Amino acid sequence: MQALNTTKRLMSTKQFPLFKSLLYSSHDPADCTQVLKVHSYTPKVGADESILLRTLAFPINPSDINQLQGVYPSVPEKTLDYSTEKPAAIAGNEGVFEVMSVPQGERRLAVGDWVIPLYSNTGTWTNYQTCRDAGTLVKVNGLDLYTAATIAVNGCTAYQLVNDYVQWDPSGNEWIVQNAGTSAVSKIVTQVAQARGVKTLSVIRDRENFAEVAKELEERYGATKVISETQNNDKDFSKDELPVILGPNARVRLALNSVGGKSSGAIARKLERDGTMLTYGGMSRQPVTVPTTLLIFNGLKSLGYWITENTKRNPQSKIDTISALMRMYGDGQLQPPEADIKKIEWDVQKMNDEQLLEAVKNGIQSNGKSVVVLKW
Amino acid sequence: MQALNTTKRLMSTKQFPLFKSLLYSSHDPADCTQVLKVHSYTPKVGADESILLRTLAFPINPSDINQLQGVYPSVPEKTLDYSTEKPAAIAGNEGVFEVMSVPQGERRLAVGDWVIPLYSNTGTWTNYQTCRDAGTLVKVNGLDLYTAATIAVNGCTAYQLVNDYVQWDPSGNEWIVQNAGTSAVSKIVTQVAQARGVKTLSVIRDRENFAEVAKELEERYGATKVISETQNNDKDFSKDELPVILGPNARVRLALNSVGGKSSGAIARKLERDGTMLTYGGMSRQPVTVPTTLLIFNGLKSLGYWITENTKRNPQSKIDTISALMRMYGDGQLQPPEADIKKIEWDVQKMNDEQLLEAVKNGIQSNGKSVVVLKW
Numbered sequence: 001m002q003a004l005n006t007t008k009r010l011m012s013t014k015q016f017p018l019f020k021s022l023l024y025s026s027h028d029p030a031d032c033t034q035v036l037k038v039h040s041y042t043p044k045v046g047a048d049e050s051i052l053l054r055t056l057a058f059p060i061n062p063s064d065i066n067q068l069q070g071v072y073p074s075v076p077e078k079t080l081d082y083s084t085e086k087p088a089a090i091a092g093n094e095g096v097f098e099v100m101s102v103p104q105g106e107r108r109l110a111v112g113d114w115v116i117p118l119y120s121n122t123g124t125w126t127n128y129q130t131c132r133d134a135g136t137l138v139k140v141n142g143l144d145l146y147t148a149a150t151i152a153v154n155g156c157t158a159y160q161l162v163n164d165y166v167q168w169d170p171s172g173n174e175w176i177v178q179n180a181g182t183s184a185v186s187k188i189v190t191q192v193a194q195a196r197g198v199k200t201l202s203v204i205r206d207r208e209n210f211a212e213v214a215k216e217l218e219e220r221y222g223a224t225k226v227i228s229e230t231q232n233n234d235k236d237f238s239k240d241e242l243p244v245i246l247g248p249n250a251r252v253r254l255a256l257n258s259v260g261g262k263s264s265g266a267i268a269r270k271l272e273r274d275g276t277m278l279t280y281g282g283m284s285r286q287p288v289t290v291p292t293t294l295l296i297f298n299g300l301k302s303l304g305y306w307i308t309e310n311t312k313r314n315p316q317s318k319i320d321t322i323s324a325l326m327r328m329y330g331d332g333q334l335q336p337p338e339a340d341i342k343k344i345e346w347d348v349q350k351m352n353d354e355q356l357l358e359a360v361k362n363g364i365q366s367n368g369k370s371v372v373v374l375k376w
Numbered sequence: 377m378q379a380l381n382t383t384k385r386l387m388s389t390k391q392f393p394l395f396k397s398l399l400y401s402s403h404d405p406a407d408c409t410q411v412l413k414v415h416s417y418t419p420k421v422g423a424d425e426s427i428l429l430r431t432l433a434f435p436i437n438p439s440d441i442n443q444l445q446g447v448y449p450s451v452p453e454k455t456l457d458y459s460t461e462k463p464a465a466i467a468g469n470e471g472v473f474e475v476m477s478v479p480q481g482e483r484r485l486a487v488g489d490w491v492i493p494l495y496s497n498t499g500t501w502t503n504y505q506t507c508r509d510a511g512t513l514v515k516v517n518g519l520d521l522y523t524a525a526t527i528a529v530n531g532c533t534a535y536q537l538v539n540d541y542v543q544w545d546p547s548g549n550e551w552i553v554q555n556a557g558t559s560a561v562s563k564i565v566t567q568v569a570q571a572r573g574v575k576t577l578s579v580i581r582d583r584e585n586f587a588e589v590a591k592e593l594e595e596r597y598g599a600t601k602v603i604s605e606t607q608n609n610d611k612d613f614s615k616d617e618l619p620v621i622l623g624p625n626a627r628v629r630l631a632l633n634s635v636g637g638k639s640s641g642a643i644a645r646k647l648e649r650d651g652t653m654l655t656y657g658g659m660s661r662q663p664v665t666v667p668t669t670l671l672i673f674n675g676l677k678s679l680g681y682w683i684t685e686n687t688k689r690n691p692q693s694k695i696d697t698i699s700a701l702m703r704m705y706g707d708g709q710l711q712p713p714e715a716d717i718k719k720i721e722w723d724v725q726k727m728n729d730e731q732l733l734e735a736v737k738n739g740i741q742s743n744g745k746s747v748v749v750l751k752w
Contacts, residue, residue: 292657
């Protein structure tokens with residue numbers, strides 16, 4: 001087989017273009033931009049047996065940054081496949097690609113298809129990528145660029161948080177309470193819940209333009225009601241005003257926590273007996289804190305949620321989730337995320353390595369969600 | 377039927393003795409001893425249809441005190457059955473009784489049987505009690521007085537904590553980590569676990585006689601290893617010394633928390649992936665605090681445990697638990713709790729109401745586990 005492969009490679013008529021990727025060989029928790037390098041190379045895998053992908057866009061996610069810092073529990077193996085001196089990995093875990101060529105006989109994908117990686121650690125901060133197994137790619141034809149580039153993490157997270165832990169009764173007055181109500185995931189949560197017939201109480205930080213932000217979350221993103229962290233932590237509010245907001249026979253069945261600290265305890269308090277709180281982030285950098293009495297006497301279940309682990313255990317669940325989300329985008333039930341995204345252009349023809357590195361570093365250091373868009 | 381019952385009562389040959397109970401009609405969170413009153417009465421229920429019970433001993437549990445304070449979520453209904461001016465309830469939830477008489481045809485119980493109530497809120501701080509349904513009593517013949525008086529809460533809690541949440545593999549090197557290692561429940565946990573082939577790491581507060589206390593917990597109560605809270609919170613200890621203590625291929629599968637605060641986070645950190653932490657108490661009065669990363673990346677499940685709710689949902693589970701514990705006491709696998717108990721005597725013949733009330737108040741205000749023993 002080895003001999004045959006070699007022969008085949010020598011006989012190959014296909015050739016790879018020059019690859020350019022953002023690689024790292026080490027980690028730096030203090031300043032992760034220091035470990036990123038732009039590197040050009042020709043892949044060592046055979047062009048005939050590989051699917052060739054051209055990158056269209058990739059987000060800069062917090063988990064990508066945590067990987068560079070060396071504080072993320074899931075990391076790609078570092079290899080010498082990219083002809084580097086030290087073993088290296090391509091940064092990034094999410095992105096949308098266009099299929100440029102497929103091996104002979106590959107029926108699952110066609111040239112021109114838009115695809116996203118099924119698994120994390122694929123390496124997406126690159127102009128091209130290769131893939132040996134079409135089963136590790138998910139087609140997302142028909143999505144807009146920004147939705148496709150971010151559906152694998154934010155979209156799937158929001159969808160599974162809403163749908164995978166509670167058997168909702170859409171004829172009931174059933175609620176989700178969540179903090180960090182302005183986050184990208186939270187905005188998708190409210191829309192997915194609305195489509196599911198589930199109401200959402202979104203907690204956001206106190207701010208001067210509270211009314212304006214609340215209005216946008218309610219009118220544009222389908223939050224049923226937006227309250228402030230001050231209200232979230234106010235026992236009188238919970239006793240007097242909250243029941244009026246929730247209405248008769250309300251059941252607050254699920255709490256979604258991506259903040260931690262006092263905020264997590266306060267949303268947990270709003271759950272009915274035997275409710276579940278799912279923690280999927282920790283923006284406050286405070287631990288998750290819940291009153292002892294909630295656990296003992298109210299049957300609170302405090303669990304975590306991690307899309308990476310869920311997908312590893314059950315890859316089909318992610319494929320199904322993406323399909324469901326694509327239908328919802330197609331039906332207009334979900335707003336594309338473009339308005340909230342800070343765009344960074346990578347002009348593949350014109351930008352040199354220094355300019356590319358600088359642009360990505362700026363994306364890492366800026367607040368908010370950055371997506372790098374490749375201009376071919 | 378009503379007429380028949382009345383006739384029957386008039387024809388009754390049986391008569392109740394004079395009942396004397398510790399009752400409360402109100403609550404006081406600041407000083408709950410103020411709401412307790414000693415009251416004598418003849419029950420309104422018919423003596424012929426009732427099982428008459430004589431109290432042998434009852435503990436003063438934290439949950440009994442919380443009920444008097446009005447801060448416990450499960451409370452008995454207050455009634456006028458005891459011929460009080462205001463509706464009242466008998467204090468206490470646990471205790472051991474001797475059967476004095478049974479209605480004609482009652483086969484499940486015999487005079488002289490020792491029994492404990494299946495459910496909470498039965499009212500045990502009394503010299504006599506009545507019962508209409510033998511199915512709400514569990515026979516505990518053969519147990520010593522102190523074990524019988526405390527098996528329903530501490531014993532059942534410890535047994536179910538160990539056995540109901542993890543499918544243990546006794547051939548593996550499997551561990552429970554728990555804080556408050558000197559508590560009555562923790563001491564039963566270590567013995568139940570030892571009998572089950574499960575190892576225990578018990579965390580206790582730092583103290584001058586640490587070595588002495590640790591030795592007793594290990595040698596007398598079967599703890600595999602006792603460590604201090606300082607060690608529990610020390611990351612170097614967890615990295616360097618703990619693996620040596622646990623040994624090869626160790627799996628720390630269950631954490632039992634009755635402290636809260638930092639201690640709860642520190643025992644949760646010692647769990648393997650997808651481990652469970654059960655909270656059943658909160659001695660530090662701090663909320664349960666766990667690192668966000670444990671929930672998201674380590675699959676930590678943080679749940680609560682409450683024997684009262686478990687029994688309400690599945691009464692048979694408590695009956696089965698008591699049977700299992702009785703076998704273990706019979707086999708000598710469990711140490712009776714007498715050594716740790718502060719005894720308070722209620723001399724039924726000699727003590728007046730003031731003396732009784734004073735004795736019980738002292739029990740409420742003292743540290744440690746008090747059991748009131750009735751001298752007949």
